[in-house]
Each structure stands twice: as C-alpha cells, then as structure tokens.
Amino acid sequence: MVLSDRLHVRTILLNGVMTLLKTMFPGVNRESSALGFGCMRLPLGEDGKINEAEAIAMIRKAIDNGVTYIDTAYPYHGGESERVVGKALKDGYRERVILTTKLPCWAVKTHDDMMRILDEQLEKLQTDHVDFYLLHALNAGRYQEMKNLDHMGFFEDALAQGKILYPGFSFHDDHPAFIEILHDYPWKMCQVQMNVLDGDYQAGIEGIQEAGRLGIGVVIMEPLRGGLLAQPPADVRAAYEAFAEQRSPVEWAFRYLYTMPEVITILSGMSEMGQLDDNLAIFNKASRDELTDSEKELYTDIKNTYLSRMKTRCTGCAYCQPCPKGVKIPDIFRGYDRSLLREGGCFKEGYGKIAAEQADASRCIACRKCERSCPQHLPIVRYLQEIRAECEA
Ligand code: SF4
Numbered sequence: 001m002v003l004s005d006r007l008h009v010r011t012i013l014l015n016g017v018m019t020l021l022k023t024m025f026p027g028v029n030r031e032s033s034a035l036g037f038g039c040m041r042l043p044l045g046e047d048g049k050i051n052e053a054e055a056i057a058m059i060r061k062a063i064d065n066g067v068t069y070i071d072t073a074y075p076y077h078g079g080e081s082e083r084v085v086g087k088a089l090k091d092g093y094r095e096r097v098i099l100t101t102k103l104p105c106w107a108v109k110t111h112d113d114m115m116r117i118l119d120e121q122l123e124k125l126q127t128d129h130v131d132f133y134l135l136h137a138l139n140a141g142r143y144q145e146m147k148n149l150d151h152m153g154f155f156e157d158a159l160a161q162g163k164i165l166y167p168g169f170s171f172h173d174d175h176p177a178f179i180e181i182l183h184d185y186p187w188k189m190c191q192v193q194m195n196v197l198d199g200d201y202q203a204g205i206e207g208i209q210e211a212g213r214l215g216i217g218v219v220i221m222e223p224l225r226g227g228l229l230a231q232p233p234a235d236v237r238a239a240y241e242a243f244a245e246q247r248s249p250v251e252w253a254f255r256y257l258y259t260m261p262e263v264i265t266i267l268s269g270m271s272e273m274g275q276l277d278d279n280l281a282i283f284n285k286a287s288r289d290e291l292t293d294s295e296k297e298l299y300t301d302i303k304n305t306y307l308s309r310m311k312t313r314c315t316g317c318a319y320c321q322p323c324p325k326g327v328k329i330p331d332i333f334r335g336y337d338r339s340l341l342r343e344g345g346c347f348k349e350g351y352g353k354i355a356a357e358q359a360d361a362s363r364c365i366a367c368r369k370c371e372r373s374c375p376q377h378l379p380i381v382r383y384l385q386e387i388r389a390e391c392e393a
C-alpha cells in the first residue's frame with residue numbers, strides 16, 4: 001500500500017471508534033470478525049526467522065481491537081507459526097478468539113498419524129482444543145486419500161475428546177471437485193481462495209454460494225491475490241481514483257469480498273504493524289451493503305485489465321518450494337507478471353538478479369516436483385522455459 005493510501009485509512013482509524021464488522025458463523029453459533037489474522041506471513045527478523053516480539057504484539061493488538069479469528073497451519077513458517085501463535089494467545093487471549101489450524105494431509109500416511117499430528121499441534125499452540133480444524137489444501141485426489149484413511153472416524157474421535165470443535169477444509173482445485181467435497185461431509189466451514197480476479201476460478205463464486213445454501217460458513221484466503229491487488233498498475237489505480245467513492249486499492253479488494261453474504265471472515269496475512277492498522281481501519285467502516293451496479297462494472301473492468309496482461313497467475317504461496325535445484329519459482333513468476341502489468345515493463349533486469357543468485361530457470365531439470373505441489377496447478381516447467389527464453393533473448 002502506498003503512503004497516501006495509508007494516510008487515507010489511518011485518518012479514519014483515528015477519527016472512528018473501533019467496531020469491526022462481525023458476523024455469526026452459520027450452524028456454529030459463534031460470532032467472528034470479518035477480518036481474520038492469517039499467520040502465514042508473520043514479521044521476520046534479519047535472520048529470516050519470525051520476529052516473535054513483533055508478531056506477538058501484532059496478534060494481541062489485533063485482538064484488542066476486535067479481531068476474533070486467528071488462522072494458522074502446520075507448515076507455516078516451517079512449523080514455527082503455530083508455536084508463536086501459542087505464545088501470543090497466552091495471558092487470556094486464547095479465550096477471546098476462534099482459533100483455526102489445519103491437518104497437513106500430505107504428511108498423513110496412516111490413520112493414527114492424524115491424531116498424532118493434532119496432539120503435536122495442540123502442544124505447540126498451548127491449548128487443549130482448536131475451534132476449526134481443517135483438512136489442509138484439499139484437491140480431489142488428496143480428499144480421496146483422506147477418505148481411504150478414514151478422516152471421518154478421526155474427526156469423530158477428535159470431536160468426542162474435545163480436541164476440535166468444528167471440522168472443515170481448505171481447498172485448491174476446480175469447481176466440480178469443490179462441490180463434491182462440500183456435499184460429502186457435514187462440514188462447519190470451508191476456506192477458499194477468492195478475490196477480484198478469481199470469481200470463476202477454483203471453487204468460484206458459485207461454489208461460495210452453494211456453501212451458503214448448505215449453511216457452511218466461508219472463510220476467504222488470498223483476498224489480495226498474493227499482494228497483486230494492493231499494488232495495482234497505473235491504469236487500474238487511475239480507474240479507482242476516477243470513481244465517485246474514494247477507497248484505497250486494498251479497501252476495494254476487501255469490499256469485493258465482505259459484501260458477499262456467504263463470506264464470514266477474510267484472512268489477511270499481515271507482516272507489519274502498518275498493515276494491521278490499515279486493515280483495522282478498513283474493517284471498522286465496512287458494511288455488508290450490496291455492491292452498486294457501477295461498483296460491479298468497475299470490478300469487471302479491473303479484472304479484465306489484470307487478466308488480459310498476466311501470464312502465470314502465480315499467487316506467491318511458495319508451496320512449490322524448495323526446488324531441489326534452487327529455482328526461485330515464485331520470484332520468477334511474480335516478477336514476470338508484475339512486469340507485464342507495468343506499462344513498458346521488462347523483466348530482464350529482475351531475471352538477471354535471480355540468475356546472479358543461481359536461482360533462475362536454467363537450473364530446472366523438469367523433475368516436476370513443484371508442479372505436484374502447486375495448488376494453482378500451474379504448468380511451471382513450461383512457464384519457466386518460456387520466461388527464460390524471453391529474458392535470455
Ligand atoms: S521441475 Fe524444475 S523448478 Fe520444478 S522442482 Fe523440478 S527442478 Fe525445480
């Protein structure tokens with residue numbers, strides 16, 4: 001977010017009384033803030049590890065200002081996110097939030113692994129239960145594996161023992177797979193990717209509406225498309241500025257989501273205190289009024305502008321990392337897409353820097369390990385070679 005945007009929302013923060021937008025989770029009878037704290041991008045120190053003092057201060061400030069939803073997962077920050085969240089939720093903070101974490105399905109080889117991993121997570125989180133417990137990053141194949149290992153029996157046991165309160169899943173696959181999983185179990189929540197660019201991608205808006213019809217609460221991830229929507233190209237920024245109502249690009253991105261009636265909570269992976277302040281200000285003045293026709297037109301124009309120029313649609317999630325040959329796939333894809341969005345943009349210089357770090361596409365041996373991990377199902381090897389050819393030409 002640029003400085004002028006920050007000043008804009010901070011003025012609102014200073015002048016307003018903090019009353020964050022909140023909604024009840026259907027079928028669960030728990031109220032959640034529309035802004036959720038995603039703990040996958042916590043602030044880092046110079047050593048590349050989580051800056052614990054800053055992360056804990058941010059999580060507690062969020063809760064003190066009305067955030068009641070905290071999201072983490074087993075693999076975030078190499079397993080350290082859950083441990084830091086556990087520290088942040090001491091001193092009475094745990095009782096004030098809905099706490100979600102996720103079962104790393106890819107690490108589950110036997111039925112007993114599920115309870116063993118959950119117990120490990122509860123220990124790291126320093127709690128006797130989590131509220132929502134999700135099967136992490138489901139796709140059709142992974143869900144079948146979980147069924148074969150009897151995840152339903154696991155949920156039954158974990159619920160009976162009070163270690164989890166509500167089962168759910170997070171999702172990265174296509175719409176038919178989403179509908180099949182959604183109808184296959186009495187889920188209490190689903191976490192899906194949605195943002196201005198992804199209305200017809202993965203679960204899609206129709207999937208979100210179906211979850212609403214079934215009374216399953218929807219939590220949103222990737223609301224800013226890996227930060228892409230927070231730093232729009234010049235023509236998109238001009239379109240926002242020409243609109244009658246003035247909002248920052250981040251506020252426009254969140255507004256697209258919190259006006260969807262099925263959406264209960266939107267996760268934001270906050271890395272610095274300024275982002276938290278900005279988000280608090282946005283959700284303090286947010287309301288669930290419907291989008292106007294002119295707002296819908298604006299979102300359609302913005303989406304078309306982005307999608308007509310992007311190539312990879314990589315979100316930068318880094319699930320494809322580490323590559324055995326050290327290829328920095330997210331840096332290459334996101335740098336390339338961002339260069340396409342800039343007028344006259346060129347990625348040769350950025351690619352050259354990555355090559356100097358010996359992390360460029362020339363090192364790829366096409367083992368396709370990355371493609372098996374990519375939740376967006378991107379043809380990574382082909383894209384790498386095409387970008388390499390262009391940048392080395
Ligand atoms: S296919 Fe290439 S980029 Fe992907 S993991 Fe293998 S070596 Fe790395």
Ligand code: SF4
Nearest residue numbers: 314315317318320374
């Ligand atoms: S290539 Fe796929 S897995 Fe890797 S960062 Fe991009 S979206 Fe994530």
